[in-house]
Amino acid sequence: MTDRYTGPLERVDATRWRIPKSYKPGMRVDGLIYANEVLIEAIKQDKSPEQVANVACLPGIVGHSLAMPDIHWGYGFCIGGVAATDPAAGGVISPGGVGYDINCGVRLIRTDLTIDDAEPKMTRLIDKLFETVPCGVGKSGRVKFDKKQMHRLMEEGSRFVVEKGYGWQSDIENTEGHGKLDGARPDQVSQRAYDRGATQCGTLGSGNHFLEVQVVEQIDDEQAASVLGLEKGAITVMIHSGSRGLGYQVCEDNLKELRDVPRKYGIDLPDKQLVCAPVHSPEGAKYLGAMRAAANFAWANRQIMTHLAREAFSDVFGKPAERLGMHLVYDVAHNIAKVEPYDVEGERRSLCVHRKGATRAFPPGHEELPDRYRSIGQPVLVPGDMARFSYVLVGQAASMEQTFGSCCHGAGRMMSRGAAIRASKGRSIRKELLERGVYARARGRTGLEEEQPDAYKDVVEVVGVLHESHISQKVAKLRPLGVIKG
Amino acid sequence: MSAAAQRAPFSFAPPTGVGGSVSNAASRRRCARGDGLLSAEGRAVINQRMDGSFELFDHTADVGVIARAAELRGLVWPAAMGLYEVIGDVQAGGETNQREFHLAGEDAADMLRDFLAELLFEFEQHKRRLTHLYVEAFDEHRLDAIASLAIVDDQRSTYYREVKAVTYHELSIKQVPGGYEARYILDI
Numbered sequence: 001m002t003d004r005y006t007g008p009l010e011r012v013d014a015t016r017w018r019i020p021k022s023y024k025p026g027m028r029v030d031g032l033i034y035a036n037e038v039l040i041e042a043i044k045q046d047k048s049p050e051q052v053a054n055v056a057c058l059p060g061i062v063g064h065s066l067a068m069p070d071i072h073w074g075y076g077f078c079i080g081g082v083a084a085t086d087p088a089a090g091g092v093i094s095p096g097g098v099g100y101d102i103n104c105g106v107r108l109i110r111t112d113l114t115i116d117d118a119e120p121k122m123t124r125l126i127d128k129l130f131e132t133v134p135c136g137v138g139k140s141g142r143v144k145f146d147k148k149q150m151h152r153l154m155e156e157g158s159r160f161v162v163e164k165g166y167g168w169q170s171d172i173e174n175t176e177g178h179g180k181l182d183g184a185r186p187d188q189v190s191q192r193a194y195d196r197g198a199t200q201c202g203t204l205g206s207g208n209h210f211l212e213v214q215v216v217e218q219i220d221d222e223q224a225a226s227v228l229g230l231e232k233g234a235i236t237v238m239i240h241s242g243s244r245g246l247g248y249q250v251c252e253d254n255l256k257e258l259r260d261v262p263r264k265y266g267i268d269l270p271d272k273q274l275v276c277a278p279v280h281s282p283e284g285a286k287y288l289g290a291m292r293a294a295a296n297f298a299w300a301n302r303q304i305m306t307h308l309a310r311e312a313f314s315d316v317f318g319k320p321a322e323r324l325g326m327h328l329v330y331d332v333a334h335n336i337a338k339v340e341p342y343d344v345e346g347e348r349r350s351l352c353v354h355r356k357g358a359t360r361a362f363p364p365g366h367e368e369l370p371d372r373y374r375s376i377g378q379p380v381l382v383p384g385d386m387a388r389f390s391y392v393l394v395g396q397a398a399s400m401e402q403t404f405g406s407c408c409h410g411a412g413r414m415m416s417r418g419a420a421i422r423a424s425k426g427r428s429i430r431k432e433l434l435e436r437g438v439y440a441r442a443r444g445r446t447g448l449e450e451e452q453p454d455a456y457k458d459v460v461e462v463v464g465v466l467h468e469s470h471i472s473q474k475v476a477k478l479r480p481l482g483v484i485k486g
Numbered sequence: 487m488s489a490a491a492q493r494a495p496f497s498f499a500p501p502t503g504v505g506g507s508v509s510n511a512a513s514r515r516r517c518a519r520g521d522g523l524l525s526a527e528g529r530a531v532i533n534q535r536m537d538g539s540f541e542l543f544d545h546t547a548d549v550g551v552i553a554r555a556a557e558l559r560g561l562v563w564p565a566a567m568g569l570y571e572v573i574g575d576v577q578a579g580g581e582t583n584q585r586e587f588h589l590a591g592e593d594a595a596d597m598l599r600d601f602l603a604e605l606l607f608e609f610e611q612h613k614r615r616l617t618h619l620y621v622e623a624f625d626e627h628r629l630d631a632i633a634s635l636a637i638v639d640d641q642r643s644t645y646y647r648e649v650k651a652v653t654y655h656e657l658s659i660k661q662v663p664g665g666y667e668a669r670y671i672l673d674i
Contacts, residue, residue: 074547206674248650251651
């Protein structure tokens with residue numbers, strides 16, 4: 001399918017592999033990939049390690065160019081990549097390090113329902129969710145915003161839509177950064193992006209985005225699970241989506257505007273998709289302002305879908321969502337760039353951390369965590385695939401020492417979309433999922449085939465690497481019961 | 487459609503190379519369209535016929551397109567057809583309008599990408615797809631084209647997946663035996 005990576009990968013320890021900076025001219029730091037012996041073989045099958053080396057060429061990069069165990073070939077940056085740059089040392093911001101789907105992320109809602117309550121109604125529930133939550137190509141949302149409202153939404157994020165009735169105050173507290181990035185500049189967002197976003201807030205999208213109903217299959221950490229409100233046998237809802245057309249357009253606009261900027265600042269890049277600008281430059285500031293606005297849109301998007309999911313549950317189970325205990329456990333971003341403080345070589349520095357298919361994983365005691373989670377660490381939500389498992393973890397201390405507070409974001413693809421469709425020939429993925437206890441509805445004709453379980457790595461392996469590295473700790477394993485896809 | 491356009495003969499030709507799926511190993515399609523397009527003012531009928539082909543290639547999470555043509559300007563049409571192939575079986579409806587493209591730059595591949603990004607925006611935001619194309623000029627410095635865009639017939643169309651963007655990743659145009667080859671990767 002694609003070219004294999006044939007460059008160096010030196011084993012550091014049981015879970016880390018190094019690409020030395022001597023590998024290619026221009027690398028400023030080593031690359032470091034988190035993987036075990038099984039995963040590293042899959043990782044070498046595409047060019048993603050080459051992308052880790054390319055990112056190591058970015059000006060101002062600090063520590064290592066990092067990749068999580070769910071790494072796979074992306075564009076510019078690999079998916080699963082983490083790179084921190086120091087703005088005070090000429091560090092850059094790269095839209096390719098965030099991705100087109102700005103603040104694509106995951107949220108988890110717990111319920112008081114048990115599998116016994118939900119299983120008999122699963123078909124009706126999934127059908128109702130499929131009807132209630134707009135998904136698929138070109139689907140508009142139920143809520144439309146005018147330009148003035150969009151401007152406020154991009155400044156305020158989740159809070160704006162919660163105040164309009166699409167959610168609860170506690171949703172804001174349980175969202176990363178309270179569902180808002182400060183410093184958003186909606187005035188730096190193009191009219192095109194406004195237009196694309198105006199009708200898409202509260203829509204799931206397509207591709208790997210999903211809304212899944214799950215059951216808590218296993219508890220690994222009773223105390224943390226109790227704090228998170230998770231019990232074995234309880235029903236949960238996971239939503240994976242991002243900033244929709246608005247975010248794609250912000251990325252598109254800025255990649256175009258930044259096309260000639262590396263030359264202006266004398267930056268030599270190994271891949272066009274890595275275009276960037278110093279964080280402390282007019283171009284860098286403009287992208288950051290627009291990216292933050294798109295990130296806030298994404299939080300509002302997932303917030304509205306939370307409201308819609310609650311409506312669907314309420315309808316099927318005949319009780320208000322409050323009485324079903326449908327509280328938001330947490331919401332994490334996994335395509336984002338944030339300025340965060342870290343200790344580097346004994347000095348406190350503000351770094352621009354790019355997480356492209358990587359989740360923040362702050363440890364217990366971190367000041368950014370909500371009070372209720374400060375004792376256990378930040379919840380990290382790691383979706384697996386449609387038939388196996390997803391995980392809830394909590395961030396651990398090693399994340400601050402090794403990965404700029406970052407963890408994996410999913411299982412990671414290992415099969416291309418084409419290969420997945422070819423592998424589905426003569427099979428009904430929908431039927432196979434049903435036989436494995438998962439009722440699936442999808443809008444796109446090839447959605448289930450492309451996203452079939454075999455297309456992904458085993459999330460158990462991926463999560464195991466980060467658990468073993470003390471980057472994050474397993475709390476609960478969730479098994480899918482039903483899913484809707486675009 | 488403008489009154490002038492309604493008076494002039496306009497040969498609507500449903501494009502070939504649309505339909506199928508990424509799975510099809512033989513997703514290489516020949517396309518020979520772009521003929522019968524009106525100038526922007528509807529004053530004259532311009533005929534342009536250029537053969538080309540496209541095929542899709544695998545990328546871990548995304549999908550790539552390779553377009554081939556004998557001439558550089560002949561790449562634009564098959565490259566566009568590759569984009570629609572990835573989105574789905576996108577059927578044109580009745581209402582059509584025309585749009586001129588005048589792109590300037592220093593890199594032909596960048597300009598082709600910009601053109602494709604415009605087509606993606608037209609589809610996403612206005613539900614319009616390309617039906618005819620006249621490429622007046624395409625070289626290292628400019629891409630001038632007139633495109634006929636028709637409203638998509640949602641009832642007759644089948645969508646496979648949402649395309650987020652036309653990326654710059656491994657974007658290229660190169661000379662190959664017999665003509666030119668363009669490669670681009672779509673973010674899914």
